[in-house]
Amino acid sequence: MTSLFTTDPAILVLEDGSRHVGRAYGARGTTLGEVVFATGMTGYQETLTDPSYAGQIVLQTAPHIGNTGMNDEDPESRRIWVSGYIVRDPSRVVSNWRADESLDDALERDGVVGISGIDTRAVTRHIRSAGSMRGAIFSGDAAAIDPEEQLRLVREAPQMAGQNLSAEVSVATAEVTPARGERLGSLAVLDLGVKQATVNNLAERGFEVHVLPQSATIDDIRAIDPVAVFYSNGPGDPAASDQHVDLLRGVLDDGLPFFGICFGNQLLGRALGLGTYKLPFGHRGINQPVLDKATGRVEITAHNHGFAVDAPVEGEFDSPNGYGRVEVSHVGLNDQVVEGLRALEIPAFSVQYHPEAAAGPHDANYLFDRFRDLVVADLDTRRSRALDHREGDK
Template sequence: MALDTAADTRAVLVLEDGTRYTGRAYGARGRTFGEAVFATGMTGYQETLTDPSYAGQIVVQTAPHIGNTGVNEEDPESARIWVSGYVVRDPSRVVSNYRATASLDDQLVTDGIVGISGIDTRAVTRRLRDAGVMRAGIFSGADASLPEADQLALIRDSATMTGQNLSGTVSTAVAYTIPAEGDRIGSVAVLDLGVKNSTLNYLSARGFDVNVVPQTITFEELLATQPSAVFFSNGPGDPGASDRHVELLQSVLREGLPFFGICFGNQLLGRALGYGTYKLPFGHRGINQPVVDVTSGRTEITSHNHGFAVDAPLGEPTESPAGFGLVEVSHVNLNDNVVEGLNALDIPAFSVQYHPEAAAGPHDSNYLFDRFRDMVLANQARTTDKDSK
């Protein structure tokens, strides 16, 4: 673990409203800005840090002890840490896991992530719950000594999450393919808006050749991959700032290709169907969110990471404002009645706001990948039957 010197141990977390929390430097030294959010997972900090959906955000861990198991080369959800900053209460001073290859502190330094430790993360969480998520900054080392007014001014000059399109920051620059495992049933074009490794592995395990494509792809280029289906991934930013991806998805739906979307992909399906999106006061981030499947009445404990949601009517199916037939809200958050899933009844398309690929868990919703596989097989059967007539 990186050792502190007396000269650079001080750090401060400053919220946009002027609230300040003084602690110790953790990870890289310097300054960083982002939207302060809290994550309630008791485990899986490495998966959280490497989730591209957290790009542009300073993550506050509500679990008090972080770093106990260090980091390893098996659990990351992407090639690097994506959070803008990291806030913990009590970082572990030792690493206690046989799989560990480094300490979390060392990894934060390697990836240039400015963090802070030794503050009351419960107090920060309560502030964000009461006032809503807001811009923030972490200042450590020499930057911790900047005048308070200057620190606050820097934060208030930084970008807000609303209106930001961050897909280009996290998406792959070049397409690549993960071959199907077992019996191949077809290929799926995955629009990388910040996709996680677990998602790709689960799709491959269902018999898909997984063609991961950049977020800049055109509809014609996407069709050239000859997909059996299309998938839009999770990702950071405001869905209201992704008009081009909405237009791409509408072309996919008109083509009749089966579609599955997760998280950001759910928000984009909502927009493609003609519904709006809006920003939640403090979002859903953690691995303990109760969601009900409206059709079955079954409650699932689910993993979340989103600050925006789809504004679609609960209850009976409604006509898609964009002309894609009937649409039902398939899943609802039991904490606040936020829309957690959409199911198009007249075209082969569905999506969920939460993460069925969840790592480190829970796995209550993993069956949705099977549902996607079944939908693709059913569409192939219909196409074959139609061509034979």
């Protein structure tokens, strides 16, 4: 175990040349990525194990992190995915009966380089003004690297825009979770960085959940005879995921009901013919207010995205790719960003946030029920058509 009282140095370097000196936390070494901030006051274990954070150095705006340790029940995936971790005050002790290890030990085990003891509020305010940017953490011996060399390494790192990271986080082979309760049918989930809480919520709605690799083809999807298709959250730039857009168009052309969240929302937008763009500093946290335009209800939601769909937030519009009328179903109240899409002539909808929301809030959990209702209605329609066809043949 690495002592939290270490005097090993660490330095956070941003691509604009700003530097923040602190103490090493987690693994020692060098890590590069896009520096972003997450505003959640709780749920750091779910944040760290969310595959959507691959390629990003995450700064926690909550000042005190690590007091509940890490446990074997709450991970959202098989490992910690953040490229680096920035905290102000790591907890000196673990004080929760569910903990199996300390956060510091978990970071070290998964090779995650971190930094503590810096003014995270100052860094957050800087990113809010200047936008998310590339950065690096140099800790231990790496902190002694020449400052000019450190800055060069940061500026030569790839931008998040243009990166396709789905292959890094997706399963290699299909995984099946049985339906809980009455089985509705097989559901094809394209794993772009899916979270375990999402799989659990879908299984609880009666779906036999088939989590498919991001490389799956339309034939792979058809082979399981699904009642619907789901696109998960995930890291990277939606503009760099042409294969997933083409696959989704095949799904829509087959008439299968579709639900997408986060990255899946952006890819539905692209499949419908809309564009996407990078946000200045993104939405990351569990306190984002979103308006459901259909009900007028405001939901407090969990977010993790740096890109958004470019679409008119008022009124209906035609899908440029020929899928009929579409509307923006949800809008972010902080900045009027598109937070959901609903196709009006095909069974497809999506939201930009996380309705599974581990470790909360749960305002948007109803969306899994809405998806189930959509699938049930579609199955009823198909059965009715089949019955009418048989009656017509008599």
